[in-house]
Amino acid sequence: MKEYKLQGLSCANCAREMESEMQKLDHGQSTQLKFSSSKLVVDEGVDMKRVRNILKSDGASLVDDEEHAHGPNMKMLVIVSSLIFGMTFILAPVVPNVILIGMYLIAMGISGYQTFLKGAKNLFKLKFNIDTLMTIALIGAVAIGEWREATMVAILFGLNEYLEGLGMEKARNSMEKLLNVAPKQATLLADGVEQTVSIDSLQEKDIVVVKAGEKIPSDGVVVEGVSSVNEAAITGESLPVDKSSGDTLYGGSINNEGLLKVQITKPYEDSSLAKILHLVEEAQEMKTPTELFINRFAKYYTPLIMVVSILVMVLPPLLFGAAWGASFYQGLAVLIVGCPCALILSSPIAIVSGITKNARAGILVKGGVFLEKLGKVDSIAFDKTGTLTKGEPTVQETKLYDERFHQISGSMEKNSSHPIARAVMKEVEEKEVELFDPSDLQAVPGKGLAGVIDGFAYYMGSEKTVTHLELTDEQQEDIDTMRSEGYTLVLVSSDKELLGMYGVADEIREESRTLIQQLHDAGVKHTIMLTGDHEQTARKVADQIGMTDVYAGLLPEEKVEQVKQLKKGRSLAMIGDGINDAPALATADLGIAMGKGTDSAIETADIVLMQDHLGKLPYAIRIAKRVNTVVKLNIGLALGLKLAALLLTIPGWLTLWVAILSDMGATILVTLISLTVLMYKGKKSNRKPNIKPTTA
DSSP states (O other): OEEEEEESOOOHHHHHHHHHHHHTSTTOTTOEEETTTTEEEEOTTSOHHHHHHHHHTTTOEETTOHHHHTSOOHHHHHHHHHHHHHHHHHHTTTSOHHHHHHHHHHHHHHHHHHHHHHHHHHHHTTOOSHHHHHHHHHHHHHHTTOHHHHHHHHHHHHHHHHHHHHHHHHHHTHHHHHHTTSOOEEEEEETTEEEEEEGGGOOTTOEEEEOTTOBOOSSEEEEEOOEEEEOHHHHOOOSOEEEOTTOEEOTTOEEOSSOEEEEEOSOGGGSHHHHHHHHHHHHHHHOOOOOOHHHHHHHHHHHHHHHHHHHHHHHIIIIIOOOHHHHHHHHHHHHHHHOTHHHHHTTHHHHHHHHHHHHHTTEEEOOHHHHHHHTTOOEEEEEIIIIIEEEEEEEEEEEESSTTHHHHHHHHHTTOOOHHHHHHHHHHHHHTOOOOOOEEEEEETTTEEEEEETTEEEEEESGGGGTTSOOOHHHHHHHHHHHHTTOEEEEEEESSOEEEEEEEEEEEOTTHHHHHHHHHHTTOOEEEEEOSSOHHHHHHHHHHHTOSEEEOSOOHHHHHHHHHHHHTTSOEEEEEOSGGGHHHHHHSSEEEEETTSOHHHHHHOSEEETTSSSTTHHHHHHHHHHHHHHHHHHHHHHHHHHHHHHHTTTTTOOOHHHHHHHHHHHHHHHHHHHHGGGGOOOOOOOSOOOOOOOOO
């Protein structure tokens, strides 16, 4: 089997039809056309020339095909056709009508020729989809002389196709972004000799050397050395984790300072990071965009109108002796009423308006289908770190037992770039104390720092740095209390006594404190926290901001499983910002990423909040609900007006003028209603947040 990357694949239904055609080729039975990842998997015996022709029929091609690389894209086609269409308004008073018609045809052809050709072929095959519907709309509008309407429909449809295709292409880039995170090489230690090898060659029980700043090549266990490791790529938590002999490591995490010798416990393809990459790819393949209602309805609506038109033409003369001419006129009017222009415009304008409205507020929606899903969301799952919190440690609580505490801690940490050191220094700088230059300052792996200031030895770090001291009951109680509250402890001591300690934790974002109630006001019933952090920290954050459910201590694959369970019986969105969130984002009904999160999370997500905060999420949900309401109203009006016009055929009152007014009236009405989305102001929640969560 051979795999190819595709371009120009923008229609899920068309992709299924092309896959079916390819499977009929010699050796093509196992062909897979993966719409979500835009990939083609074919047997090497398949005739690729015929495959290319099938792809070309839908405007798609292999990435390496030169002919596609030089072809015009939909964006340029829409711009050019819009400019020509705009010129008709200027030239209408001064040029002959035949020239205007020619300009309409050119503009129509530029933005809609591919759709028209596919629709024409479908008509001959009696296959009815959105292309068939669109083709009939263009033919119907042209047939009644509404050149301007036909051109507008073609341009708007082309614009909608471009926006949908653009969003899908961005989502398809997620795999390429994620692959850049994976380590490429490892330092293998064999018979006392170090050699650089590819991570793919690593086997279980191999020993590798990981120096400071390097990535752990695969899941393993520390056999020698002490260091702290940044596991953010896997757990999403910002605080480094101390590692020593016997501790487990995740592939893709980063060794901060010491030298580690690691025994590999899993080949790379089975490692945590590799699983994350696979989960994203698998989840994206399962989550193909749903067809819009209008595309499904076209299978029944268009042939039904044709049947009704024919019946109106032939039944009255045959059964009641009516004049053939009058019946044919009535049947023609039915065809005009059945022209689905208004039905086609019911959705695209409202969706484009909603996307535009959100874009102005800094909210990137990658396609109309995702906007529609956002309006239906009743449950939202949040990653904690970097989403509800700032993703950087800060000093939350301080216990001071000696006035030298801030001075000593600042002197020892002032030259460190460690995240916890920066948090401590921010606290020390507010005290405006005089700092010293310690002598013989050393990092003690797994513990912290040791140094000499003014001839006296001091220690700073975890509880392991104070094992030489006899702590008072008060001090031990403070340690136990702060630890139970989920803080990372930083203790400062001398040879003889404990000077004080800092309780460090990730700081809650300001908007998180009111966000949850605003989401509830916007119609979200369940707000759920999914985090890799320990339970005490998670519950403390949830208690402050009012989450309805909390699931803590989750690894990425466990987050995915939890999302799958939460999806049952509800419409679930997932919000995150880290690599570890990408699989869950792709698995949820709707993935929402923070703007300054990792590229992989952003590319995997369906919606991106460019402000890097959640403050405008309730507004985006209200806009999406407004769009969904408008689309439903438009469809009802478009069909309702046509039904009313069709009922006029019973007494024989339906005329071409009534048909034209019905069709044009519905088109204008749904267009104006759709544009009201751009004027929608939304509303702000004035209710105070309820901070009494029910956790799970």
